[in-house]
Amino acid sequence: MTVDLKHDPERACAQIFNSAIAAAAISAAWDVGVFDELRSAEQLNIDEFAVRRGLDTGATRAVFAALADADVVRRSGGHTVAGPNFAEADRTKGFFYWLTRGYGELFGDLPRLLRQENRSGHFYRRDGAAIGIACRQNNEVFFDPTFQPVLDSLDFSEIADLGCGSGERLIRTAQQRPGVRGIGIDLSDDVLGLARDEVRKAGLAERITLVKADVTALEEQAAYARVDLVTSFMMGHDFWPRERCIASFRRLREVFPEVRHFLLADTARTTGFPDGDMPIFSLGFETAHAVMGVYLPTLDEWEGVFGEAGWSCAGRHLIDTPAASFMFHLVPSRR
């Protein structure tokens, strides 16, 4: 949204306020099935939808009012149809879920989190499972079209996914490649609980192992000895600052002695967008990490670490949404 504050500040601030409500409404609408339903049916009746889905009618009407204010839906009489922003909100709904469910508590707590005296120990809270759900969605829409063809071109038998989140990438890969085994490593109990449920539901508990560990300081283990493909999606920035990233990436070659490919995908810190022109997600992503005290490297900074860390870049894929996103195909450099 580009808000022209010079012209009508009153209207502009109303829009800023209302868009915050619309963001929560898009996230909730996804959760309760509005997008699926409106995508397949031409219209829906809000009260009937609420009753059928076990929702409170008054609250559901209010959510639709917020969606209508943002032109995601249009209401007329008893019927609701997709609005001009429906398709794009459907495509980007994972970002709204990330913002309002995953990081809702952190943004709500912003005044406290700004103060130096409150910034020690585990000083912020976010919802790891909700972030895992949002990332699964954003992977499917924004990263998989780049990831899948590269994966299809590789020969591998054992994959380790660093910061595996919901486990979706391992599950899908194991389903596509019947002989392949997977190891998911993450340090969040919430997200490992979600991944464990999904792996069990997919009937893959025999082939996918989930491990709780900090991937920036992995210990050698017999279970890692045969891993020939390492992946890491949407968490690469957690390896930084630079010296730590170099040390961790070097360490990956010792912990996974048979590794032949490392697919690393993440969103970098944007540079060069003027105020008022930030694309979707970037402002939230960069603000949240600044508040958490997590350094976000730029694309140039990323490209400057691989050589020192013992990896060569065999493929460089840039992704436009989220802005400044990438997938690097790394291979071990010769020692």
Ligand SMILES: C[S@@+](CC[C@H](N)C(=O)[O-])C[C@H]1O[C@@H](n2cnc3c(N)ncnc32)[C@H](O)[C@@H]1O
């Ligand atoms: C944004 S989510 C992405 C999840 C998943 N890779 C995906 O693409 O859907 C980042 C994940 O990395 C995990 N993570 C962050 N730092 C980590 C670390 N040092 N060691 C292990 N996991 C980490 C988080 O717990 C979270 O599940």
